[in-house]
Amino acid sequence: MTAIQEPVSPADVYGQPYAYVRRELTEPDWRRFPGWREVTEAQWRDAQWQRVHCLRNARQLKAVLGDLVDERFYDDLAADQRELATMSMLLPPQMLNTMDVSSTEAFYADPVRRYMLPVRSDRDPVWPSHPHSARDSLHEAEMWVVEGLTHRYPTKVLAELLSTCPQYCGHCTRMDLVGNSTEQVAKHKLALKPVDRQDAMIDYLRRTPGVRDVVVSGGDVANVPWHQLESFLMRLLDIETVRDIRLATKALAGLPQHWLQPKVVEGLERVAGTAQRRGVNLAIHTHVNHVQSVTPLVAEAARTALDVGVRDVRNQGVLMRGVNATPAALLDLCFALQGEANILPYYFYLCDMIPNAEHWRVAVWEAQELQHAIMGYLPGYATPRIVCDVPYVGKRWVHQVAEYDRERGISYWTKNYRTGIEREDPDALARRYPFYDPITTLPEEGRAWWEARRSRP
Numbered sequence: 437m438t439a440i441q442e443p444v445s446p447a448d449v450y451g452q453p454y455a456y457v458r459r460e461l462t463e464p465d466w467r468r469f470p471g472w473r474e475v476t477e478a479q480w481r482d483a484q485w486q487r488v489h490c491l492r493n494a495r496q497l498k499a500v501l502g503d504l505v506d507e508r509f510y511d512d513l514a515a516d517q518r519e520l521a522t523m524s525m526l527l528p529p530q531m532l533n534t535m536d537v538s539s540t541e542a543f544y545a546d547p548v549r550r551y552m553l554p555v556r557s558d559r560d561p562v563w564p565s566h567p568h569s570a571r572d573s574l575h576e577a578e579m580w581v582v583e584g585l586t587h588r589y590p591t592k593v594l595a596e597l598l599s600t601c602p603q604y605c606g607h608c609t610r611m612d613l614v615g616n617s618t619e620q621v622a623k624h625k626l627a628l629k630p631v632d633r634q635d636a637m638i639d640y641l642r643r644t645p646g647v648r649d650v651v652v653s654g655g656d657v658a659n660v661p662w663h664q665l666e667s668f669l670m671r672l673l674d675i676e677t678v679r680d681i682r683l684a685t686k687a688l689a690g691l692p693q694h695w696l697q698p699k700v701v702e703g704l705e706r707v708a709g710t711a712q713r714r715g716v717n718l719a720i721h722t723h724v725n726h727v728q729s730v731t732p733l734v735a736e737a738a739r740t741a742l743d744v745g746v747r748d749v750r751n752q753g754v755l756m757r758g759v760n761a762t763p764a765a766l767l768d769l770c771f772a773l774q775g776e777a778n779i780l781p782y783y784f785y786l787c788d789m790i791p792n793a794e795h796w797r798v799a800v801w802e803a804q805e806l807q808h809a810i811m812g813y814l815p816g817y818a819t820p821r822i823v824c825d826v827p828y829v830g831k832r833w834v835h836q837v838a839e840y841d842r843e844r845g846i847s848y849w850t851k852n853y854r855t856g857i858e859r860e861d862p863d864a865l866a867r868r869y870p871f872y873d874p875i876t877t878l879p880e881e882g883r884a885w886w887e888a889r890r891s892r893p
């Protein structure tokens with residue numbers, strides 16, 4: 437009789453730094469939460485139920501978690517919201533359900549919790565913000581050609597249709613505009629009525645045939661009433677020169693129930709059919725940062741979008757310390773996206789230089805090491821690029837840095853096109869544009885250099 441052999445992990449055979457093991461996706465059981473013991477499967481799959489039961493403050497969170505988490509966590513959360521949060525709290529049940537609530541320590545350590553429910557003690561105690569951090573650190577509003585339409589790259593625009601999302605991420609780069617005001621941040625408001633803003637965007641695109649690629653975003657397009665979104669997309673599809681349309685929605689992972697509603701699926705099918713007939717690439721871009729978020733419902737939402745004719749579903753994650761900034765965390769996530777959920781791992785962005793984000797940000801050299809560590813495991817086309825979104829430049833692959841002062845943590849970048857506000861600037865293409873590493877990652881001399889500048893009167 438032949439003995440049954442245990443499968444051999446490639447790591448055991450070749451001593452690989454990362455061992456790929458195929459893992460089935462699972463939807464954690466929400467009934468483990470005291471507040472959701474009676475919630476049925478039908479309720480859980482209902483987008484409206486999810487929206488109504490989103491958690492907006494520590495009191496609501498406590499009503500769901502009960503004694504699973506100690507009082508000190510709620511105090512820590514309240515302190516953060518009072519003193520440092522740049523985003524208000526908005527957490528769909530779907531997202532809370534992917535977190536580990538087996539103990540207070542596990543909840544504190546949970547990677548999804550770390551960016552969706554930041555607490556005071558998470559933040560960097562010495563340098564919570566970099567001296568060069570800024571609201572709207574990418575200067576998107578400065579590059580608006582009409583309200584909400586950022587023309588930064590030569591052939592691409594970003595259309596911000598609204599300033600809300602079904603979930604608010606602690607590290608949101610559009611913290612200037614997106615979400616409700618917090619104790620620390622009075623948000624800017626879009627002034628035009630949505631219909632007027634959309635008209636102005638369409639008008640600009642009709643007048644600007646050099647733009648071929650439109651990222652339709654916000655906020656999150658899942659918060660645009662479907663009939664309005666469909667009408668906007670159909671008008672975009674009427675413009676002959678628009679060849680790529682990408683819909684930006686973290687809700688595909690944060691609230692997949694939204695993208696599974698019959699009226700949304702049917703509408704998406706109409707839009708995708710029109711895009712196919714006109715030869716336009718229609719894609720969904722989502723934002724998943726950790727493998728725990730990739731559940732069967734997320735895979736179902738992505739599969740459904742592909743089934744109705746969307747050409748591709750891609751992921752643009754954000755690289756964050758304590759969340760996913762290790763080779764194993766990135767590869768686990770990418771394999772789940774690519775292998776189990778039909779979502780292409782596309783980009784990981786360095787966390788932008790917004791206020792109070794230093795504890796999440798990683799240095800450029802760390803990002804370079806991570807890029808190196810993840811090469812060669814995934815199919816080449818599904819190996820994500822780690823990119824730095826350099827103010828006034830745009831996305832640069834982390835190895836493209838032109839010059840790098842490691843002691844002070846200042847990297848310098850160049851570019852090969854003018855942004856919308858530099859058409860008359862003769863030096864735009866010759867200039868070097870700086871980006872800054874978190875000060876706590878610097879050697880002692882570098883930290884002292886910044887400290888000396890901070891203490892100057």
Ligand code: SF4
Pocket residue numbers: 600601603604605607608609610614654655656686687723
């Ligand atoms: S989903 Fe995107 S736009 Fe909305 S809060 Fe998160 S990062 Fe910001």
